[in-house]
Amino acid sequence: MPGADKETELSERIEAFLSELKRCGSGAGSLRGSAETARETTSLLRRITAQARWSNAGDLMEIIRKEGRRMTAGQPSETTVGNMVRRVLKIIREEYARSRGSTEEADQQESLHKLLTSGGSSEDNFRQHFTHLKANVIEAINELLTELEGTTDNISMQALEHIHSNEVIMTIGRSRTVEAFLKDAARKRKFHVIVAECAPFCQGHEMATSLSKEDIETTVIPDAAIFAVMSRVNKVIIGTQTVLANGGLRAVNGTHTLALAAKHHSTPLIVCAPMFKLSPQVSDTPFTRFSEILSKVNAHCPVFDYVPPELITLFISNIGGNAPSYIYRLMSELYHPEDHEL
């Protein structure tokens, strides 16, 4: 049966994606950029929407939630997967509401008035069947994909507004977003970049070689020298793995030290992060990759650091620049509160 074939193919793809995620996490596979992961997740979700069996929005949301839970369980540190799932869920809700005729925004604003007068009307089962829902949802997901493809360009376009000439900029580790940002600014301005290598994986080395190929004056420093050179740095520009709901960051280890040093010297700390990295989580559990025991010694190698929002000056994303205190508002526009827990 063609339907069964499609289903098996679909489940195969999902399995392949999950194993890819798990492999990336353990460090054996190549470390993929978050943008790629986001795009692949969204394509997979589009495929699920197209090929899975569902009759109304509620079913579809259930299926996507289930797959989403599996995917996030496979690699908890890769939050873009969960973020994309939540985006798609929001899309489904919106499309459903549009098909039904009401505006979803009105329902979302949980004002006191609404709470008192609504009664039970927000009790929506999403059980109504609409013929064009599938097409609409797929179209909306396509729009999301286009948006994802353009995020890096959108961020780099803002580079000239933030970098003037003869500046000394510091960054840490390797972030494709920051790389594109700096390369775009380097086309018109001359400045100096200091890259902290971020041991033990030393991804800063790759970043430095790639930047110096574009004729940007680059210097590689070991992590221990961050505070020593900070007094000569004009701006700190970093990327991040996740932006948390309170405006804090989960970024590569060493970023908290960098942020504290920048705060001490009153140097602005700018985070370049596309919107798909925004995650509704707030608390942070330290994520340790592995522990080796050499007889009597414990070694720790944390992968990520938590940076509190007080140390951050500005977020640059594909929709423009924002202060950390505004992040919670952006989050409410991207995700529906009921989807925060998948």
Added chain:
Amino acid sequence: NEGKELTKEEKQRLRKEKKQHKKNKKDDKGPPEKEKEKEKASVPAPSKPATQSPAHKAPAPVHASESAAAAEKPAKSKAELRAERRARQDSERTSKQGKKEGGQQSASSKPKATPNELQPVVKRLPEHVQVDDPAALKKLAKKLERQQVPLRSDYGYKVSLFSHLHQYSRKSPPTLQISIPATVIHPSIVRLGLQYSQGIIAGSNARSVALLHTFKQVIQDYSTPPNEELSRDLVNKLSPYISFLSQCRPLSASMGNAIKYIKKEISNIPSQCKEEEAKGKLQACIDSYINEKIILASEAISKYAIEKISDGDVILVYGCSSLVNHILCKAFEKQRKFRVIVVDSRPRLEGREALRRLVKKGIRCTYVLISALSYILPEVSKVFLGAHALLANGYVMSRVGTSQIALVAKAYNVPVLVCCETYKFCERVQTDSFVSNELDDPDDLIVTRNGKSHLENWQTVKSLGLLNLVYDVTPPDFVDLVITDLGMIPCTSVPVVLRVKNVDQ
């Protein structure tokens, strides 16, 4: 031979007189003490015709560079010498009446320490932070040529912020340029220089002790040439050795202080003393210096520090400080229950050595890299740091990364204790880590990960620079306590200790 020496002396005298004439024409710059130093160094010495004024001062300030002390300190000790020499050479000098009076003044006012100490000091900038000045480089080259010490050339592209510092490669030590057997430089000095430049001996205590032991050997093998006094000739013999060692690796503050002490002791040897007796005295001086300032000091510091360690503590240490390791081992012997977190950093990875020593003792340890600092700090109750030098404005100069540790510890409200012997205190002041530092071999930063080393061909990319700093300075507001052999003091009391030490000497 005699004839040649005499003519050399005459030549020197003539040269000196010409210079003094020139100096008299100019306005009197600086205190008379500076002239004193020149006079002292211009003593006729066959192997060292002192021609240029920086050359005179080079022996003293090159190793006093770390503690570019006011000129009063050497002047005071040399004042006595000068009195001796003046008696001998009165007839040979022509026109220094004014300076002589000044000298006598300073000699008589020696017991009154205060008026001299507040005199304006003309501090000469040490050579090793003037690499971007071609004139200074030329002077250095000339001086080294005269002393027959090989000049080491810089390596690789230097980051523009640090163009005033040397950057050497470990693959080309100056020992390669010395012929074997070494004629001008004592072989144990050559060996020491190689050990310094290759990083075999590292750490300020280790370097000072090795230096002092080598000097003992040098003094043992030294024999006074005829017509010379041991007190002056030996000091002149040591100058090329010191230049050579600073070419191998810039001298540390502790080494600088040790050298100043030795030179003072040598100069204080009375001329009637027989050679064997003098040598024995010097050896005993060196032994007592090592014993007092390093070994006993570390015992005293351990005693104070152990009071600060309580049961159940989690102590954070950075890199490998011999003093901090000693304190922890002693505390463990005294049955204190604590565990240690060793923080390490690339590229030196000295923490592994500290880890090895502590684990051998049986102390429970955890090992992290410096980027994991904010992850591990919530568990820590105290931070113990070692120091390379303590500067007169209260800043702590130590291995690069120390200031970062102090910063993050402050953010988490964890007390930071610095342990430092008093012989490492120096009179320099510094506010940032740029003006006076050391650049290590940049190739050390190259590393292979997943089979690829991205920085392998960094020399071919012209806009890429690697920066391998050795030291950084920690501001005193990050440090809560300094434990020294004189007691537990706050960071800002360093100049008080220096003043007390000066008055004692």
